[in-house]
Amino acid sequence: MTDAVRLHIPIDLRWGDLDAFNHVNNTSMLKLLEECRVRAFWAPESGEPRYPTAVVPAGTELLTLIARQEIEYLRPVPYQSDPLDVQLWFGRLGGSSGEVCYEVYSPRAAGEQVLYARSSAVIVFVDAASGRPVRLTPEMRAAWEPYLGEPIRYSRR
Amino acid sequence: MTDAVRLHIPIDLRWGDLDAFNHVNNTSMLKLLEECRVRAFWAPESGEPRYPTAVVPAGTELLTLIARQEIEYLRPVPYQSDPLDVQLWFGRLGGSSGEVCYEVYSPRAAGEQVLYARSSAVIVFVDAASGRPVRLTPEMRAAWEPYLGEPIRYSRR
Amino acid sequence: MTDAVRLHIPIDLRWGDLDAFNHVNNTSMLKLLEECRVRAFWAPESGEPRYPTAVVPAGTELLTLIARQEIEYLRPVPYQSDPLDVQLWFGRLGGSSGEVCYEVYSPRAAGEQVLYARSSAVIVFVDAASGRPVRLTPEMRAAWEPYLGEPIRYSRR
């Protein structure tokens, strides 16, 4: 299998993402990935989507839950004003779930990019009222299949 | 006194800024203002500053502390993908402190803008080692005086 | 008017409340006050309330919104394992709103207590479906009037 096409989501750090060690806190990193996921996959309430993958209806009727997440932190991340370059693709598409893969890089503009972290999350779509899983629609599959590639292989597992 | 020139800082919401009421949480709003303050006033560690007011040396030797803050929430803020338009100016410049004024508006692109919130914060510059206030430098005064204007008058105080 | 009876709410810091300056971040302080407000005023979904003031029905039908908040930071707050002592009372009770006053002290156990911060927030009760204010019930008034006292006078306003 060849490498998937990847989405590149630029995401701004906030100084408040730092902890007392003056690095981006490890839980803040997951907050950034959450935001990338929302931007990548949720259809905006109005206006044009920024990414062709943004087809999940926004709102609170269809919940996007995280079933599991794994993350490997490779280098401390300092505060910086240019947006990080988060790269996303799918490692797997299931019946009502999918595995989202992420690599977090230093800003695109800044010469050779540093890989800060790698992560993968299993997301499950659930109906808020019934609590039951909801199957991926044909529209979701069509939008996401071009971004389906190799899952992450963690070096230190 | 005529209205000050205002800085316009575009700031991205994160879905994680919402609380269980599905609005931007009131404390998240202060987090956004904190980030605007950092971008507006702190010199980047490398590269060009984005704003002419960004003259405070970054790092952890010179602390920017908040002595007091006041905020008026005018309308609930929904999650949205375009950046909010935060407008900043100074209401006062003191010896080692200043009052930063903020108005938080809906995105600039989206027709008539809605005013979501108004806030002001007294910031004090303090030396991290000694804990003592540090006087504004001539460079800070020169950079900030064009943005000095009327303080906010709160309607419901 | 004599001093109101005050509620004492013990609240644990989290190390994650610190920012890169190694102090409790100013927005984290509001997060602590939010949690104290929830514990003080919301009836638990099951079991006995811990405070006689906990009479607001929990859930997301009745929203407790913040209309304005003011806070004065008097001293930096370090991380510590004993819970802070947050003292609450009402500065005012209106038709569908109230002003909650807070003083944040160092832990009760630790000898003479240090006053870290003072704050007040105007809260408004709003019906989630209609977006309209909801009047305080007789039960709320009865529960809260013993805690009605002098509003905070800010020294540096």
Add this chain to the structure above:
Amino acid sequence: MTDAVRLHIPIDLRWGDLDAFNHVNNTSMLKLLEECRVRAFWAPESGEPRYPTAVVPAGTELLTLIARQEIEYLRPVPYQSDPLDVQLWFGRLGGSSGEVCYEVYSPRAAGEQVLYARSSAVIVFVDAASGRPVRLTPEMRAAWEPYLGEPIRYSRR
């Protein structure tokens, strides 16, 4: 190998840990685990440690970094006023690192406990000045070995 002795750390939720889905946000869960780790392992600046495992010198000279973390969310966590029961043990002790294992349960008081989440984190001790790993001291090993047990086996990896 028999089951390790486990530490039980009671940890309070905050209403602010919820997200717009009205459940504890998945990143907030990691924030809770971070706080449990700090309480379990860091020696308090003054006073008696609450846990026999609290032997890591607090402060910002010795950094406790997360090299990797894995988490499995088994059930949505509602806001509740009683503290969750987080159980901790070591899955491995290395030269300058260790694997901390966690199971997050509903409050101890409330009848049969529900397992909400399972997680493990590889922590590495690093000298802040040099950025180099620091070896576990004999005191750390002595304090932690009673809590060394089976690593978590994830069901859905």
